Amino acid sequence: MATETVLHTALTLVDQLPALQILVSFIAAPLIVVLGSRRLAWPIAFAASALSLVIAAILLSQVLDGSIISYRMGGWAPPLGIEYRVDAANAFVLFLVAAISTVVLPYARTSFSKEISTRHHTAFYAAYLLCFSGLLGVTITGDAFNVFVFLEVSSLSTYVLIAQGAERDKRALTAAYDYLIMGTVGATFFVIGIGFLYMATGTLNLADIADRIAEQGSNRTIRAAFAFIVVGIGLKVAMYPLHRWLPNAYTYAPSAVTAFLAATATKVAVYVMLRFIFSVFQPNFLFEFNTLEFIILPFALIAMFACSFVAIFQSDFKMMLAFSSVAQIGYILLGISFLTETGVTAAVAHLFNHGITKATLFMAVGAYVFTANGSYYDTIQGLGRRMPLTSAAVVVGGLSLIGVPGTAGFISKWVLVQGALEKGWWPVAILIVASSLLAVIYVWRVIEVLYMRPTPENCEVREAPMSMVVPMWIAALACIYFGLNTDLTLSAAQTAAQGLMSGSAGMR
Amino acid sequence: MQAIDWEFVVGHINYWLFIVLMMTGFYIVVAKGNLVKKIVGLNIFQTAVFMLYISIGKVTGGTAPIFPLDMNVDPAVVYSNPLPHVLILTAIVVGIATTSLGLALIVRIREEYGTIEEDEILKIEKEMALQDVRQHSEVIGERG
């Protein structure tokens, strides 16, 4: 073979996996548009998503021991070239995103058939795949500017996906518009921050930036960069005072889109935040310490209470879950603000557990929208007996949301409380438990509506089709499984936390 | 009181321009009620960032980083840093995509709501929300 002559060792399929992780869905998206076939769109999307899941699983199994895979885009060596870097932290997030997408897609097929006119289906699946690969790209890349580009790829397609909800409720359009304005402001802040980092360090490779920041210590440019990046990503994370786009966007988007986004988009943004706070900047810098303790911690606590409180008074199941999402992001940020390994472990574990929990619940909401044509409490009242499987999934998801022992939500909250106690922050630990009580109230309201209220007369509602119930139950069983078998999530989260916490050394 | 360090002020002219432009754009995004004006403000905001990037790529005395036709690069010649330009090329494309998507959404909003003024849209949405509450909260027993 000719390659031998230039002393090039051919890369094997396994070496190519980091590139393929993104490529599969990135190629499938334009392929759907070029083929333009309504019948082929879904199978291609599903195949791409399933293949991504397989790749993510292989990558995760390779890095669980704490090793790092580095891939050179275009053969250019880092730090000059763009590097794709897989370690325990982002392999974990990659796996979450790919798994959620693969579970949601079969569900989406049925759900979209009612919520979106068939004429838009091909373009819709293309946008969905772009969003999916954008999220994977944000997670896998080791290049600061590449993060921005993929963030915008996923955000732009997210706006399109949300606006598709306009066929049911025109407020989806304004929700998408608001998200577009706020998301773009956030992304621009983020890119300003990267500009400052580039000014200060002269490089865009995350590991390289981390090394050079460690060398030169803190200075004004780096502090400015930190501020811009935290605010910019904070908008995408829906950090408490910057969360205004989230409730409407989640409520008016098509059900399957909400299920996918709620479980992945904010989680990927949280991952970027973790990566920047712990690996790129040095956690021992005073300004970072102050930011976390005096800004992020209080806002996380406010989010946990204020948004749980708002969630209690909603009369729309979907809106209630959207507000609960902001509250749950508060727990993740709380874990980050501890600045300890236990705290970060809790954050990473909650990122995963909350992802599967919210996927279950939003899929259940979608099932009610499908059968009963709405998710208001008076529309779904008494459906507990009419739709036993869906409603049981709501119970499982709800319990996991509260954090009842035996469900996934319990594990991460337990570690979070441990982290608070480790730091000696008794009041914070009590507040975590207290805010869980608010979750009990809003989850109980739904369960009461579903099971205690009489079914309205002449109600024709039947159980949702199996294609919706099965994915929902896969997610629900995952909530239970990861609540009983904690080894996988916790050990992965711990390896991820160790990798993240060791700063630039964790990226070598 | 310290005298103003004029050399510092003038030497950082690109940052001052960046700040003024960025704040102008940001102000428009926040303060204007017209949806199209918001998009224009967003554009100005993004353009400010492009200028920040491009200005930091300038190397004093550097020339345009283009290969000479005979491909023989003279090591004595100083070139400006082309990397920020390349990054901004990508960011500009992202900006175009955002602008066109935003405008497309505005077209749809105008078709559905009949207005592109934020306060009027809010009024319509408030009306819709009130209607939802009236329609859906009687059984639950709560009032909006």
Next chain:
Amino acid sequence: MRHHLILRVITKLLIGSIMLFALYVQFHGDYSPGGGFQAGVIMAVAFIIYGVVFSLDEAQRVLPPWVVHKMAALGVLIYAATGVYSLFVGYGFLDYTALSPDYPEKGQHYGILLVELGVGVTVTGVMVTIYYAFTSRTPIMDDEAW
């Protein structure tokens, strides 16, 4: 409908040179200023100016909307296919050396040409799509209402 005679004649003259210039920018983009983005926009301008002067229907007769949509996706596929080819030959994704392993410089040359071609096709497609999307909506106000 025969007014703006000068505009029509000049446009017809211009379109050819605009397209030629687009191709120049496209294929000289590898070692002079230019490239797919710029060339794509210039190429799209040729169609847009045709649409502005000769009405949207005329432009869509030349370049139907479905072709434009396919173009936008096809360009991405050209780009990706270049990368996937290098990937199959055993190099990294988009490692242009794979296109000509014995002469890496030539490989770089071919690679950037192919990739820029993909970019150009996509940008043309997207720009014309945006133009079609906005002009094909029925305006709520008529022209006099402004």
